[in-house]
Amino acid sequence: xxxxxxxxxxWRAGFGINPNELSLFKKKSKKEIVTTLFRNSKKIEPISVIxxxxxxxxxxxxxxxxxxxxxxxxxxxxxxIRDLNVAWIQRLCNxxxxxxxxxxxxxxxxxxxxxxxxxxxxxxxNLLRTYALGNFRDFVKAVSKSASMLKxxxxxxxxxxxPNENFARELMELFTLGIGHYSENDIKESAxxxxxxxxxxNGAFILRKRLHDYNEKTFLGTTGxxxxxxxxxxxxxxxxxxxxxxxxxxxxxxxxxIHPSHIDEMVKVFYPTYDIAKLMNHVFLSKWFYNQENRxxxxxxxxxxxxxxxxxxxxxxxxxxxxIYLQKLLGQQLLNPVNVAGWKMGRHWxxxxxxxxxxxxxxxxxxxxxxxxxxxxxxEDTYKMYAEKRKGKKGxxxxxxxxxxxxxxxxxxxxxxxQSILLSGILSENAQDLLKDIAFSNAKDYCxxxxxxxxxxxx
Amino acid sequence: MKRRDFIKNSALASSLLYVPSFxxxxxxxxxxxxxxxxxxxxxxxxxNDGLNTITPFKNDLYFKNRPGISNNPQELxxxxxxxxxxxxLKPLKHLYxxxxxxxxxxxxxxxxxxxxxRSTDIWHTASDSxxxxxxxxxxxxxxxxxxxxxxxxEVDESLSLVLKGNKFNGMAVxxxxxxxRNSQDPYFKKVLNYPANPHLSEHxxxxxYKTMIAAKNSAKYIYSTTKTYNSKQEYPNNPLxxxxxxxxxxxxxxxxxxxxxxxLGGFDTHFNQKLRQDKLLKVYAQSIDAFVxxxxxxxxxxxxxxxxxxxxxxxxxxxxxxxTDHGTANNVFIIGKNLKKKGLYNEAPDLxxxxxNGDLKYSIDFRRIYATILKKxxxxxxxxxxxQSFNPLTFL
Numbered sequence: 001x002x003x004x005x006x007x008x009x010x011w012r013a014g015f016g017i018n019p020n021e022l023s024l025f026k027k028k029s030k031k032e033i034v035t036t037l038f039r040n041s042k043k044i045e046p047i048s049v050i051x052x053x054x055x056x057x058x059x060x061x062x063x064x065x066x067x068x069x070x071x072x073x074x075x076x077x078x079x080x081i082r083d084l085n086v087a088w089i090q091r092l093c094n095x096x097x098x099x100x101x102x103x104x105x106x107x108x109x110x111x112x113x114x115x116x117x118x119x120x121x122x123x124x125x126n127l128l129r130t131y132a133l134g135n136f137r138d139f140v141k142a143v144s145k146s147a148s149m150l151k152x153x154x155x156x157x158x159x160x161x162x163p164n165e166n167f168a169r170e171l172m173e174l175f176t177l178g179i180g181h182y183s184e185n186d187i188k189e190s191a192x193x194x195x196x197x198x199x200x201x202n203g204a205f206i207l208r209k210r211l212h213d214y215n216e217k218t219f220l221g222t223t224g225x226x227x228x229x230x231x232x233x234x235x236x237x238x239x240x241x242x243x244x245x246x247x248x249x250x251x252x253x254x255x256x257x258i259h260p261s262h263i264d265e266m267v268k269v270f271y272p273t274y275d276i277a278k279l280m281n282h283v284f285l286s287k288w289f290y291n292q293e294n295r296x297x298x299x300x301x302x303x304x305x306x307x308x309x310x311x312x313x314x315x316x317x318x319x320x321x322x323x324i325y326l327q328k329l330l331g332q333q334l335l336n337p338v339n340v341a342g343w344k345m346g347r348h349w350x351x352x353x354x355x356x357x358x359x360x361x362x363x364x365x366x367x368x369x370x371x372x373x374x375x376x377x378x379x380e381d382t383y384k385m386y387a388e389k390r391k392g393k394k395g396x397x398x399x400x401x402x403x404x405x406x407x408x409x410x411x412x413x414x415x416x417x418x419q420s421i422l423l424s425g426i427l428s429e430n431a432q433d434l435l436k437d438i439a440f441s442n443a444k445d446y447c448x449x450x451x452x453x454x455x456x457x458x459x
Numbered sequence: 460m461k462r463r464d465f466i467k468n469s470a471l472a473s474s475l476l477y478v479p480s481f482x483x484x485x486x487x488x489x490x491x492x493x494x495x496x497x498x499x500x501x502x503x504x505x506x507n508d509g510l511n512t513i514t515p516f517k518n519d520l521y522f523k524n525r526p527g528i529s530n531n532p533q534e535l536x537x538x539x540x541x542x543x544x545x546x547x548l549k550p551l552k553h554l555y556x557x558x559x560x561x562x563x564x565x566x567x568x569x570x571x572x573x574x575x576x577r578s579t580d581i582w583h584t585a586s587d588s589x590x591x592x593x594x595x596x597x598x599x600x601x602x603x604x605x606x607x608x609x610x611x612x613e614v615d616e617s618l619s620l621v622l623k624g625n626k627f628n629g630m631a632v633x634x635x636x637x638x639x640r641n642s643q644d645p646y647f648k649k650v651l652n653y654p655a656n657p658h659l660s661e662h663x664x665x666x667x668y669k670t671m672i673a674a675k676n677s678a679k680y681i682y683s684t685t686k687t688y689n690s691k692q693e694y695p696n697n698p699l700x701x702x703x704x705x706x707x708x709x710x711x712x713x714x715x716x717x718x719x720x721x722x723l724g725g726f727d728t729h730f731n732q733k734l735r736q737d738k739l740l741k742v743y744a745q746s747i748d749a750f751v752x753x754x755x756x757x758x759x760x761x762x763x764x765x766x767x768x769x770x771x772x773x774x775x776x777x778x779x780x781x782x783t784d785h786g787t788a789n790n791v792f793i794i795g796k797n798l799k800k801k802g803l804y805n806e807a808p809d810l811x812x813x814x815x816n817g818d819l820k821y822s823i824d825f826r827r828i829y830a831t832i833l834k835k836x837x838x839x840x841x842x843x844x845x846x847q848s849f850n851p852l853t854f855l
């Protein structure tokens with residue numbers, strides 16, 4: 001397959017590709033490469049920062065604990081959730097199942113959830129990973145019954161005597177059908193079917209029969225003694241659900257501009273089996289996925305940007321808090337979504353502040369915020385001096401970079417090869433002219449210069 | 460000029476991208492200095508306890524529900540024979556006495572949400588409590604009426620939802636000098652030194668270049684506008700005062716910004732409320748005091764309106780930890796020189812008629828306040844911005 005196509009596939013299904021991997025794939029066909037991608041993602045490797053039995057031990061005598069001890073437990077949860085954040089980023093940086101991890105990240109912004117209980121939140125994160133390439137119908141049911149989601153969307157308050165519609169509404173609006181494909185009455189009625197849904201302390205699902213409404217419900221035009229599972233099945237029977245999910249996948253993996261005939265094609269593959277792997281396989285094997293208008297035109301999310309830089313030059317953060325703070329500054333802190341609708345993505349990642357910071361990010365991570373001007377005609381050093389003055393002051397990021405790995409792969413490349421492997425799309429005239437003016441001195445400086453172009457913000 | 464027209468005009472000549480927009484802005488400003496209305500917002504984050512901010516000191520229910528944390532009636536700054544300010548709000552009382560303060564009680568929204576994040580979102584987006592909007596109400600204001608990112612400034616290091624629109628965003632400026640320096644990276648200057656490609660403007664890459672130029676120009680504009688200005692006003696040393704001082708610099712030096720957003724955190728007083736809230740209210744009042752004085756000295760107070768809100772109030776009944784839990788309706792402060800209705804705008808909270816959670820019931824939807832400000836102060840179409848029509852109030 002054409003290297004440009006391989007790069008495109010690896011940016012959308014993963015987080016970029018390095019020269020070694022690229023040279024391995026060059027002689028392979030599209031079919032072979034895509035098949036390998038799926039084969040390598042077969043296994044499910046959960047992330048674990050705490051094991052269930054340790055956690056349950058800690059909470060054994062919760063009721064008799066004093067206020068101070070309870071506060072301590074709360075602190076422990078907060079710390080462990082930060083650990084989970086870091087563990088997840090490390091996983092994204094060194095994935096064994098590349099596509100599975102990319103899909104997990106995608107689903108985390110679909111089934112948006114937040115929890116301050118580490119055990120439940122870890123279970124939820126691994127649930128996304130487990131079903132990421134599985135069956136969407138089973139996926140919706142598993143998410144709906146997970147402790148974190150039950151809490152996040154107020155299942156505890158959903159009782160026969162006083163139904164809470166939050167979950168029923170979001171299930172349809174955000175997870176399956178999209179607004180306008182159900183009535184307010186459908187929400188009211190389906191909320192009844194979910195009454196009494198709850199979880200045990202270890203995260204396992206239970207139905208509290210006393211609180212469940214066993215009466216008849218009328219939902220999407222049919223009446224019966226529907227359970228919550230029945231409601232989910234009825235939703236998934238709507239072709240609209242497949243349509244809604246395919247559109248979302250297309251916007252994320254292909255292009256924010258929808259091409260209706262491509263979506264129709266996807267729905268035919270996805271409905272009614274809801275096989276996510278089959279759908280993704282179809283997308284990556286399609287001709288249109290590799291069309292010019294889809295390559296190098298997606299605005300990287302902050303996590304794409306961060307993990308993508310790491311892919312080129314491995315970096316290590318010395319403190320957890322700094323890595324989390326960086327995510328916050330960039331506007332995407334994993335495990336801490338803005339609201340239940342998730343991050344908006346695309347151009348919404350960009351405002352004047354975030355863009356300035358994003359453009360500066362490669363140099364901040366790799367070179368103490370200095371972008372070399374070596375080789376560019378006239379020399380100015382104001383920022384460099386400023387940056388040097390700041391060096392050593394507290395608050396400076398504590399990072400180490402593995403330049404050896406970079407050198408071994410990138411230093412043999414010519415400037416043109418470096419350009420084409422680091423920048424995905426078409427270069428603007430600005431960038432072309434600038435790059436013509438740069439007298440190449442070494443791969444490291446040139447790499448940071450390339451990564452500091454607006455073009456690097458795209459994949 | 461509407462945003463849409465602005466884009467049309469600027470698209471006419473791609474070269475306009477390279478006319479530093481601050482040159483134009485300077486020209487516009489002189490014409491508009493008089494009557495240039497600005498809105499400053501102060502968010503008390505965490506849920507400020509309204510009942511201990513303005514206390515119904517004749518109400519037995521207040522003392523019955525709060526045996527451990529009620530204000531001492533003797534110390535209150537009385538507004539009438541029913542309500543009194545917290546003892547640390549003397550500067551607010553002073554504004555009240557001069558007729559520069561309007562207090563709106565029982566502000567909230569239907570089906571209140573008691574999560575900080577969700578309720579803040581609701582206030583930021585002006586949505587119904589069961590709808591999720593992804594633009595802030597001031598973001599939508601900028602979508603329709605903004606010309607430059609600095610028309611809406613958040614005094615912080617990153618931008619929150621309230622100033623994010625669908626097509627247009629405000630900008631975060633914590634420190635104009637720092638921002639300017641960051642934007643002056645010589646490498647980025649080089650990148651922008653080459654003529655732009657007009658064909659790019661519709662694509663994401665064009666959008667990135669345009670935003671990069673806007674960032675550079677905005678940082679330069681704000682820096683060059685404010686650098687000659689030096690405030691003589693003394694401010695207390697706290698995070699809110701710092702933000703308000705920066706806001707006053709923008710206003711008094713004539714930065715073309717219509718909205719400025721500031722916030723003070725720490726109001727989530729689940730335990731030992733008294734000590735914490737006493738301190739925070741003092742910080743709030745002293746900061747506002749310095750800010751208003753600064754504006755008065757520079758004759759800009761008459762054109763500035765200050766709105767203070769919190770994402771929710773707190774439960775009427777105190778909890779076991781000498782604190783209060785998340786509640787619902789709360790009071791909102793409007794500070795300005797030419798208020799139509801001064802002092803207490805409406806009835807005091809009714810502690811005898813609570814909802815099933817034991818929380819206050821709202822009587823004024825907060826979006827009516829937004830509508831009033833948009834319509835009567837900013838003089839724009841509130842319905843476009845709020846997606847609904849809300850009956851305006853009469854404080855303006």
